[in-house]
Amino acid sequence: MHRSVLRGFYLIATIVLWGKFAAKGQTTENVANLFIELTQNCSCVYYYQCDTNGYIIIDGNGLIDERAGEDEGKKPIFCEGGKYQGEFICCKHPNQTITENSTTGTPTTDNAVTVPVITTEKPKERKCGRSLAIFNERIFTGEDDLPAVPGEFPWLVILYENKSSVWKYRCVGSLIHPRVVLTAHHYVFRYASEPFRLKALANGDAERGQITGNAFLERDVIEIVKNPDYYSGGLYNDIAPVILKEPFDIYNKQYPINTVCLSANMAIENKRCIVAGWGKTEQNTESPILRKVEVPIVENKKCEEMLRKTRLGDDFNLHESFICAGGEAGRDTCHGDGGSPLLCSNDNYNTMIQVGVTSWGIDCGQKDVPAAYADVRHSYNWLITELNKRNISITATVN
Structure with a gap:
């Protein structure tokens, strides 16, 4: 023309x-x-x-x-x-789903095949998800702007990386088995070929510990199980088990160490749950003391609508491998909390079940801006299958 x-x-x-x-x-x-x-x-x-x-x-x-x-x-x-x-x-609007390395995505829990958990031994003394604090300070009233007490979250583990012969803080994880730390995939997958560069420190105390050579509290890492459905662009399926060389002694009364419970299908709608970590505070400073915060679970569709009002834009799609929590001003996870478990209580408030892994957010602590957590239930069958391949059975999983 x-x-x-x-x-x-x-x-x-x-x-x-x-x-x-x-x-x-x-x-x-x-x-x-x-x-x-x-x-x-x-x-x-x-x-x-x-x-x-x-x-x-x-x-x-x-x-x-x-x-x-x-x-x-x-x-x-x-x-x-x-x-x-x-x-x-x-x-232009994309005409097809973005994938990485020809990954096809994870089926939903409803379509996944249920994998039986092989129980080899019953817990002798400690049940999963139970606090080992001197007094149990579970706070669900919203008045939780307090440091955690020693032993309140005995499954918390810090992963340190070796940089030029100096151990540097990398991320947080949770002990789901005496030999397995569950954490965010995006923090650890790069060490899959060099797992010896990481070391796990059991940190049931409130103050963030350091690598000092304590044989009771420190374990070498021998394997990082990469999630085949992980997508780095959007952090889909951001969950990875880290296998330790030796198990932690969860029956040692000298140290507050315990495992957290998992669930394949726990209902979390309308719940207020807890996340704890050593990340940055509202003053943008790192916290040497473990802090906890209670956050509301936000339904995924509502979360997607809220996140579309941020820099993510009107076309953002929240992937099915996430759950959302937060959206209340000043109450959020932040930088340094990555990998921390999102914990919901059972009906009796005496057992904590991990439902999420801290993954990403838009800034920190903004009103109506929830944070995204990798949904443990979404990856549950894959996780159990991978552990069974390594002759590791979770003996106290809540179903």
Whole structure:
């Protein structure tokens, strides 16, 4: 088509669009952007919600931890509006699901095959999920802005990494078996070929411990089980068991060490649950003392709607491998809490069951912005299968 004819077509289309929408109170910017969207088959979004291939980011890739970089080889189509030039660009909606390494995704728990748990020995003294504190300070009233007491969370484990012969704090995990630490996949998968670079420290005390060579509290790591359905862009299926060389002695009365319970299908709707860690506080400082916070479980669809109001944008899709909790101002996990267990109580409030693994969030402690946790129930069958392959049986799992 001749350029003059094409320009004439665009002019006529603009006049028609303006006549159609001006009467409805639409601004010049809105009409201009609508014209761009119709003629370019795209949607006007914030520039950082568009990936380097020109497609809208719907899984959080590049938005969860850092913004996506720009592709110098492609020139974006800029939309009108915003506080500065180039804030909005025209971006296409992806036509297919993004995957990594041809991963097909994890089936839901309903479709998964139930794997029997082989019980070899009954617990002698300690039951999973039971506090070993001098007094049990489970707080479910919301008045929980207090440090945890020693032994209150005896399944917490800190994973340290060896950097130039110095042990550096890496993340938190939970002891689900005397030889198995459950943590966030994105913190440990890079060490799969060098598991000896990690060391586990049982840390039932309130104060964050250090690697000192204590034979009772420290264990070498011999394997990191990689999750085949993990997707690094959106942190899907962000859960990994870390296998220790030797088991922790959970019957040693000198140290508060115990395992936490798991569940394949625990109902968590409308519950308020607890997460504890040594991450940053509201003052943006690291906490040497273990702190806990009670957060409400947020239903996934509602969570997705709330997260779409953040920088993730209107097209963000919350993956089925997550559960959400939080959304109350000043009550949240933060940087440094990664891998910490999200714990819900049973009906008697005397047993704690891990339902989630701290994975990611948008900033920290913002009102109406829940955090995302890897759903333990979603990966339960895969987890039990992998442990059974290694002759490791969870003997006190809540079903």
